[in-house]
Amino acid sequence: MTDICYYCKKKSKATGKLDQKELEILGHSCNQVIFQKGDTIMIQDAMSSNIVFVMEGLVKVHAMGPEKEQILKIVKGPSYLGIPTTIGAKINEYSATAISKTSACFIGFNVFKDFIKQNGQFAFEIIVELCKSELHYYKKCINQVQKQGPGKIAEALLYFSEKIFDKQNFKLPLTRNELGDLTCTSRETVSRILSDFSNSNIIKVNKRNISILNKKQLELISKMG
DNA sequence: GCATTAACCACAG
DNA sequence: CTGTGGTTAATGC
Numbered sequence: 277m278t279d280i281c282y283y284c285k286k287k288s289k290a291t292g293k294l295d296q297k298e299l300e301i302l303g304h305s306c307n308q309v310i311f312q313k314g315d316t317i318m319i320q321d322a323m324s325s326n327i328v329f330v331m332e333g334l335v336k337v338h339a340m341g342p343e344k345e346q347i348l349k350i351v352k353g354p355s356y357l358g359i360p361t362t363i364g365a366k367i368n369e370y371s372a373t374a375i376s377k378t379s380a381c382f383i384g385f386n387v388f389k390d391f392i393k394q395n396g397q398f399a400f401e402i403i404v405e406l407c408k409s410e411l412h413y414y415k416k417c418i419n420q421v422q423k424q425g426p427g428k429i430a431e432a433l434l435y436f437s438e439k440i441f442d443k444q445n446f447k448l449p450l451t452r453n454e455l456g457d458l459t460c461t462s463r464e465t466v467s468r469i470l471s472d473f474s475n476s477n478i479i480k481v482n483k484r485n486i487s488i489l490n491k492k493q494l495e496l497i498s499k500m501g
Numbered sequence: 502g503c504a505t506t507a508a509c510c511a512c513a514g
Numbered sequence: 515c516t517g518t519g520g521t522t523a524a525t526g527c
Contacts, residue, residue: 424506424507425506425507451515452515452516452517453515453516461507461508462507462508463515464507464508464509464510464516464517464518465506465507467516467517467518468507468517468518471517471518483516
């Protein structure tokens with residue numbers, strides 16, 4: 277099947293810039309894999325020789341630090357995974373785990389590299405994605421250092437609501453502990469802040485189901501830190 | 502000093 | 515896996 281990528285409906289913006297011949301080459305070196313919730317997609321400290329393209333699903337990107345696990349971000353398909361570590365390092369500097377049913381394509385690094393070298397349009401779209409990602413991390417870094425607990429949790433809730441689910445009501449795909457790992461706080465602090473928000477009628481909490489009742493207030497808390 | 506913030510621990514659902 | 519209470523440490527009036 278060399279035309280799988282040609283007919284693929286989930287092409288990335290970059291892949292949309294490839295011509296039919298290049299898509300055929302991609303089809304030869306591309307392997308689609310379905311992951312179930314909890315499955316490991318890539319693991320820290322292992323050799324990396326593939327670029328992963330998440331077509332659909334939610335993925336947790338995380339790494340083990342000296343103290344504890346750190347969740348770097350939650351990625352929603354369609355999105356590339358692992359470009360920085362595959363290009364910039366010999367071994368994976370982070371892990372990726374599916375947190376919902378996920379379909380992803382593994383693309384041979386050499387093929388990917390050739391596209392970048394030979395197709396400027398493709399390369400440009402990749403750079404755009406990398407730049408957006410870098411800016412996201414700058415922002416996250418500043419916020420993590422400067423915001424207090426409620427600000428960080430408010431920011432995370434808004435992120436899920438706006439960027440991941442595009443809804444006011446959603447089911448958190450993380451445990452309280454993981455939400456703590458994402459926001460650099462403890463699980464206890466996450467619990468308390470969620471209760472506080474709930475008591476102030478800013479959100480409604482039922483287990484992992486969250487409803488944002490007062491978005492303005494949440495935005496204010498997030499902004500003020 | 503006193504208040505605020507948040508981590509750590511322990512224990513109970 | 516969660517929620518809560520007590521304790522402790524750091525920080526800033």
